[in-house]
Amino acid sequence: MLSLALQGMKTRWVTFVGSFIALALGVGLIATTGLALAATFSAPDRGPERFAKAPVVVQASDRLRVDTPIGIRTQPLDNPRPVPEKLAAELAGLGNTVQDRTFPVNVQDADLDGDGEGTVGHPWSVAGSTPYRFSGGRAPSAPGEVVVTAGPGAEVRTGDRIRVATSAGTTTQTVVGTVRTAGFETAVFFTDAEAARISPVIDAVVVHAAADAVRAVAGEKTGMVVLTGDERRRADPDPDRDNEALVSVNALLGTAAAITGFVSVFVVASTFSFAVAQRRREFGLLRTAGATPNQVRRMVYAEAVVIGILASAAGCWLGAAGAPRLADWMVDVEIAPRWFAIGNQTWPLHTAFWTGLFVAMAGVLVSSYRAGKVGPIEALRESAVDSRAMPVSRWLMATLVLLTGLGLLGMALVSDPGDVLKRKTYITQPMLLIVGFALFAPVLVRPLTQLLTWLPAQLPGATGVLARENANAGVRRTAAVAAPVIITVALAASLMGTTATINEAKATEARNHTVADFVISSGGEGRSVSPQFVQRIRHVEDEGATVSASRSTGVTVLEEGTALVKSEAKAVTPAGLAAVSDLPVVAGKLTDLDDRSIVVNEEWLTTTVGQQVSVWLGDGRKVSLKVAAVLGTGTGSNGVYLTPRNAAGAGIDRIDVKVKDGADRAAVAATLREAGTATGTEVLTKSEWVNEHYPRSSENTRLGLLMILGIALVYTGIALANTLVMATSDRVRDLAVLRLSGATKPQVLRLVAVEALVVVAVGAVIGGAVAALNLLGVWGALGLLDVWSAVVVPWGTIGAVVAASAVLAIISAVLPASFALRTRPVELAGMRE
Numbered sequence: 001m002l003s004l005a006l007q008g009m010k011t012r013w014v015t016f017v018g019s020f021i022a023l024a025l026g027v028g029l030i031a032t033t034g035l036a037l038a039a040t041f042s043a044p045d046r047g048p049e050r051f052a053k054a055p056v057v058v059q060a061s062d063r064l065r066v067d068t069p070i071g072i073r074t075q076p077l078d079n080p081r082p083v084p085e086k087l088a089a090e091l092a093g094l095g096n097t098v099q100d101r102t103f104p105v106n107v108q109d110a111d112l113d114g115d116g117e118g119t120v121g122h123p124w125s126v127a128g129s130t131p132y133r134f135s136g137g138r139a140p141s142a143p144g145e146v147v148v149t150a151g152p153g154a155e156v157r158t159g160d161r162i163r164v165a166t167s168a169g170t171t172t173q174t175v176v177g178t179v180r181t182a183g184f185e186t187a188v189f190f191t192d193a194e195a196a197r198i199s200p201v202i203d204a205v206v207v208h209a210a211a212d213a214v215r216a217v218a219g220e221k222t223g224m225v226v227l228t229g230d231e232r233r234r235a236d237p238d239p240d241r242d243n244e245a246l247v248s249v250n251a252l253l254g255t256a257a258a259i260t261g262f263v264s265v266f267v268v269a270s271t272f273s274f275a276v277a278q279r280r281r282e283f284g285l286l287r288t289a290g291a292t293p294n295q296v297r298r299m300v301y302a303e304a305v306v307i308g309i310l311a312s313a314a315g316c317w318l319g320a321a322g323a324p325r326l327a328d329w330m331v332d333v334e335i336a337p338r339w340f341a342i343g344n345q346t347w348p349l350h351t352a353f354w355t356g357l358f359v360a361m362a363g364v365l366v367s368s369y370r371a372g373k374v375g376p377i378e379a380l381r382e383s384a385v386d387s388r389a390m391p392v393s394r395w396l397m398a399t400l401v402l403l404t405g406l407g408l409l410g411m412a413l414v415s416d417p418g419d420v421l422k423r424k425t426y427i428t429q430p431m432l433l434i435v436g437f438a439l440f441a442p443v444l445v446r447p448l449t450q451l452l453t454w455l456p457a458q459l460p461g462a463t464g465v466l467a468r469e470n471a472n473a474g475v476r477r478t479a480a481v482a483a484p485v486i487i488t489v490a491l492a493a494s495l496m497g498t499t500a501t502i503n504e505a506k507a508t509e510a511r512n513h514t515v516a517d518f519v520i521s522s523g524g525e526g527r528s529v530s531p532q533f534v535q536r537i538r539h540v541e542d543e544g545a546t547v548s549a550s551r552s553t554g555v556t557v558l559e560e561g562t563a564l565v566k567s568e569a570k571a572v573t574p575a576g577l578a579a580v581s582d583l584p585v586v587a588g589k590l591t592d593l594d595d596r597s598i599v600v601n602e603e604w605l606t607t608t609v610g611q612q613v614s615v616w617l618g619d620g621r622k623v624s625l626k627v628a629a630v631l632g633t634g635t636g637s638n639g640v641y642l643t644p645r646n647a648a649g650a651g652i653d654r655i656d657v658k659v660k661d662g663a664d665r666a667a668v669a670a671t672l673r674e675a676g677t678a679t680g681t682e683v684l685t686k687s688e689w690v691n692e693h694y695p696r697s698s699e700n701t702r703l704g705l706l707m708i709l710g711i712a713l714v715y716t717g718i719a720l721a722n723t724l725v726m727a728t729s730d731r732v733r734d735l736a737v738l739r740l741s742g743a744t745k746p747q748v749l750r751l752v753a754v755e756a757l758v759v760v761a762v763g764a765v766i767g768g769a770v771a772a773l774n775l776l777g778v779w780g781a782l783g784l785l786d787v788w789s790a791v792v793v794p795w796g797t798i799g800a801v802v803a804a805s806a807v808l809a810i811i812s813a814v815l816p817a818s819f820a821l822r823t824r825p826v827e828l829a830g831m832r833e
Contacts, residue, residue, distance in 0.1 A: 019360075021722050022271040023311035024318065025715055026264030027356035031319020033257040033711075034348025036326050040250040044339055046242065048232035049184045051204075054129035056211050057227040057235045058091060058218045059083060059204035064556055064616050066564055073564040076240065078554040078618035079649035081223060082201035090217050095209035100126045102237075103199035104527045105188045106165040108680055111155040112148050112186050119186045120237075121166060123195035129206045130182065137177025140191045146173045147189040151181035164188060165680050167531050167651075168198045185237045204235055223620070245337040252335065252704040255427050256711065259491070261355075262431050263712045266438070266487055267719040268359045274480035274723065300364050308360030312353045319352055333703050394439060402436030405429075409777045413784060418603075418633055420781035421502055427708070429777070430494040433770045438486050441479035441766060446472050448762045456754070463747070467754040471762075477727050478759050484720040485763025485805050486770070488713055492801045493771030493794060495705055498778050500792035505782050506635050507694030508789040511686075513638075516548070516580040516656035517665065518672055519689040520681060528651030529681060536675035537655070543671065544663025548576030551650035553618035555598070555640055559605055567604075569618070569640040571647030580656035584638065584786060588629030597628035599641035604630075619648050634787055713801065720805060721812035724756060728816045735817060745821050752817045756809040764802045771798075 051057050060081040063074045083099075091097050105121040112119065124140050124147060132149070137158040140146055146164065148156060156162060160175045179189075190198065207214050211228045218224040225234065233239050283296050323342045330336040409429060412420050419425055437444075449471045456464030471478045522529050534549065541547055551571040559565050574593040577583075583590065586602065588609040593599055598613065600606065606613040607630045614624050623646065631638040644650075657672065659665045669683075676683040684692065738748050779791045 019271055020307050020311045020314075022719055023268050023307065023356055023360055024314040025718060026268045026359070027312045027315025027352045028318030028322060029260040029264050029315075029711060029715055030257070030355055031316050031349055031352035032322040032326055033253060033260050034352055035319060035323035035342050035345065036330075037250065037253040037257050038345040038348050039327065039341065039343045040246045040253060042246075044242070046233060047230055049131070049182065049236045051129050051206065051227075051232045051235050052131050054206040054232060055228070056207040056209065056214050057204055057232050058087075058207060058214060058224050059227070059235055060223060061225045061620065062234065062239075064564070064620050066558060066616075068558070068562050068564075070562050073558075073562070075556050075564045075566045075616075077620050078552070079647065081619050081649065082203060083205055083224065084222075085202065087218060087222060087224065088202055088205050091205050091207050091209075091214065094207060094213050094217065097208070098125045098129060098206040099123070099192075099196075099202050100204040100206065101195050101199040101201070102203050103166060103195075106680060107148075107188065108163045108165060108170070110148075110160065110162045112150060112188075119188060121188045121190055121195060121198065123192040124189040125192050126206065127179070127189055132179040132182055132187075135178045135180045137175070140176055140189060140194075143191065143194050144171070144173055145176045145191065147177040147179060148175055149181045149185075149187050150178040151186075154178075154181075165530065166198045167528065169532050170530075170678075170680060242337065242339075245340075249330070249336045249340065251424075252707075255424060256704075256708045258428060259708050260711050260715070263487060263491075263715055265355070265359050266435065267484060267716060268356070269362060270438070270480055270483040271719065271723060271726075273364065274476065274726070301361065304360045304364045305357070308357040311360070312356035315356055316349045316353050319349065330707075335703050335707070394442075398436055398439030401432055401439060405432030405436050406773075408432065409773075413777065413780055417781035417784040418636065420778060421635060421785075426498045426502075426774070426778060427495060430490055430770055430774045433773055434487055434490045434767075437490075437766050437770050438479075438483055441482060441486065441762075442475045444766060445475045445478045445482070445762060448765055449478070449758060452761045452765070453758060463751050463754055466751055467758050470751075470755055471758050478762065481720070481723050481727055481756075481759045481809075482763035482766065484716040484723065485760050485802075485809075486767040488716045488720075488801055488805060489764050489767025489798060490770035490774075491712055492709060493768065493798050494774040495709060496794040496797045497771060497775050497792060499705060500794060501775060501778055501782075501789070502635065503694060504792050505787045505789040506637060507690055509634050509637060509787050510694055511690050513581055513583055514656065514686055514690075515582050515658060516686055517545075517659045518657040518669070519684050519686060520655040520657070520672070520676070521684075521689070522651075522653040528653050529655060530679040533675050533679040533681040534652060534655070536678065537657075537672060540657065540668050540671050543668050544660045545668045546576065546579040546658040546660065548572060548580040548656045548658075549652045550577075550654045550656070551644060551647045552653050553642065553647040553650045555618070555642070556616040557604070557606075557613065567640045569642055569647070571642045571644045571650060573643065576656075577641065580658045584632035584634060586630050586632050588627065590629050590641075592628040593641060593643060594628070595643050595645045596626060598625040598646075599629045599631065600627055601631040601638045601640065602633045617642075617646055617648070618650060621648075632786055634785055635782070717804065717808055721808055724809055724812035725816050728752065728813050728820075735821060739821065745818075748821060749814050749817055752813050753810045756813040757806055760802065760806045760809045764798075764805070768798070 048054075060083060062077055062080045064077055066073050088097070088099060101121075101123055103121045105119045107119055127147075135150060137147065146162075148154075148162075150156060156175055156178070158175055158178060161172055162175060164171060164173045173188075179187075211226060215226045218226055227234055238244075286296055286299075287293075327336065327340055327342050331338060331340055409420070412425070420429070449468055453464055453468035453471075457468055458464070520529060520533070529549075537547065549572075553569050553571055554566055555569045556564055556566045572593075574591050577593070578590050587607070588599075590599060598615065600613070604613075606627060609627050609630065611627050612624050613627060614622065616622050625642075625646075657668065659668050672683045675681070735748055735752070738751070739745070743751075775791050775793070782789060
């Protein structure tokens with residue numbers, strides 16, 4: 001059987017080359033994403049960065065630690081407490097100490113590192129414990145003098161005068177020195193006295209003394225941690241950034257691996273199944289010559305094993321070569337951290353190889369069983385026209401898969417509508433629907449073809465009629481060619497449409513929940529609105545406006561005694577919140593919020609108004625608060641509300657201003673904008689604020705989706721071209737008969753192009769139906785969450801995908817047909833298969 005299989009592969013090389021390409025690329029995709037995913041399982045071991053030269057560092061604990069029955073659970077704190085001045089004085093008695101202060105700084109007219117955002121200020125004395133080294137100038141010695149980091153892209157030099165905004169105001173500073181950038185922050189160094197004036201609180205203390213002596217003074221009972229050795233990394237800016245970056249990259253690559261794996265398996269199985277279905281005449285001849293059904297099946301299995309081994313090996317080679325390039329691209333577009341690289345793991349290659357071989361065997365399993373089952377005469381009779389589109393087994397499988405997909409969507413809508421809006425759900429949800437509709441494709445081909453070709457069939461000439469009849473006669477061929485189009489359109493429309501719909505829902509929700517006329521925000525995570533701006537706008541209340549300032553913090557609750565769950569929270573005054581917002585309150589009243597209570601949402605386990613709930617605040621304090629009100633879940637933006645007393649250490653990062661009825665809106669706007677101009681603070685109207693922040697996905701989310709779609713769409717595009725070349729090459733005798741019947745070569749090629757367009761249209765309609773069901777589910781989930789907004793259909797994306805598929809299909813069908821028609825029609829009609 002092996003020799004017969006090899007002879008068959010030599011004779012029908014186009015079909016087998018097509019199968020080889022599909023499988024090799026599919027395995028290559030799985031190997032590439034698998035290797036990239038494996039690289040996210042561990043972050044590199046790094047030593048301390050900022051305090052690399054400090055012997056001992058004392059700071060408040062930045063993590064909440066709770067002892068549970070299953071071990072200690074931790075969560076990061078949003079507002080760690082400062083080091084008490086009394087403790088700092090005691091530490092000074094042990095030896096030389098340096099007090100560190102870190103505060104946000106905005107350099108308004110100079111570019112320090114090529115990225116002015118996230119700039120922070122420090123006292124100069126702490127620089128001796130850091131890796132910063134002078135690149136020019138001297139240390140600051142008087143107020144009005146600063147030293148700045150100057151990276152390769154910096155546009156500041158010693159002697160320059162720059163405007164620096166801090167919480168103490170905006171001043172002009174003279175750059176008396178520059179230091180080389182250390183890579184972990186952009187910094188401005190002031191004199192120690194000036195830094196203490198700007199930020200009186202002490203964030204950390206560097207102690208030049210024995211660690212044991214320091215621990216005796218600043219033990220655990222003080223709420224401080226004593227850091228030495230590699231533990232000093234806890235004092236670095238964002239010490240968990242490597243692990244957090246890996247979590248984000250891991251989630252993205254995990255989703256990408258699932259999508260590319262699904263696309264690869266789907267396309268490869270479809271291609272192999274079609275390759276076997278193309279050879280029914282050959283199987284009929286073998287059966288007529290005396291071959292038993294088992295012999296036919298063994299021959300097909302042998303061919304699949306040969307192609308599977310060779311193509312899977314080639315795919316692993318492609319994956320090993322492609323994974324580093326994928327990692328480099330992710331680093332270049334800042335999806336992954338700078339140090340991200342492919343490791344030495346080999347298990348993704350083994351997984352990809354055996355997956356490829358398994359899919360190759362599975363792809364021919366059903367088709368080969370059917371090929372061996374039919375009798376010789378029946379096989380020969382069925383070879384020209386597909387008399388039965390689908391066997392009973394495919395009907396059962398298609399029904400089961402489609403009902404499962406619809407059932408899971410329905411269950412999610414009933415049990416937890418919010419789950420439908422999560423990225424992992426809405427990215428993977430369409431998969432079962434795609435498979436279900438694709439399995440039904442042979443049944444759907446005829447009615448869709450009749451519908452789509454009705455108008456062309458009425459036009460003069462036979463092209464429309466022939467295209468319709470050819471598509472109807474070869475439903476398996478049409479379904480196989482349409483499969484890549486189905487998955488391409490369904491994925492593109494579902495992913496882009498779902499993200500756009502959710503973003504639009506969030507914008508609608510923000511627009512409905514905010515009744516303020518003006519919104520002022522800090523413009524950066526962890527940063528505060530200028531205190532000078534807050535001071536300047538206090539008198540706008542005398543002009544007939546309500547001002548509500550809010551602070552971002554967090555609260556943590558222990559659920560079911562084992563899980564620490566952290567929620568974003570806002571610290572507000574109850575009267576101000578009620579005046580500038582219209583939140584979806586489902587129980588209680590916002591005005592009942594006070595220092596001993598909390599407003600929660602329906603996602604919390606404790607949602608009974610008046611019930612006590614124990615929480616840890618942003619600075620680590622544990623308090624028991626009464627539930628004052630409960631908010632609807634919405635799109636997930638309805639967080640928790642506290643009073644400012646329960647958000648110690650959190651600065652004002654947003655101000656909402658509501659102009660009262662009858663007040664002079666223009667006067668209020670002028671006052672706000674004047675204060676904004678003086679302090680470098682952006683003042684936006686409600687509509688401007690919504691338009692600036694919504695609808696918008698994060699840059700990483702957008703690039704991640706583009707990466708997932710790009711990988712999947714390029715592969716399905718190649719698969720479409722590959723399948724069409726296989727299908728067209730198998731029809732050269734049919735094309736020759738048309739030429740012998742009097743059709744000219746241009747007429748035959750035009751017919752081939754129209755047939756390709758019909759197949760693309762069929763696939764686009766089925767893929768559109770899948771996307772419509774998925775988007776309908778998202779819209780229903782939003783409605784159940786009381787967020788009614790329009791479904792956003794990505795017509796541009798759909799049009800581009802369909803147009804690209806149509807162009808690719810025409811080229812892939814016409815080119816092999818044109819090459820085939822170079823041979824005389826009589827020779828083509830009489831050639832053997």
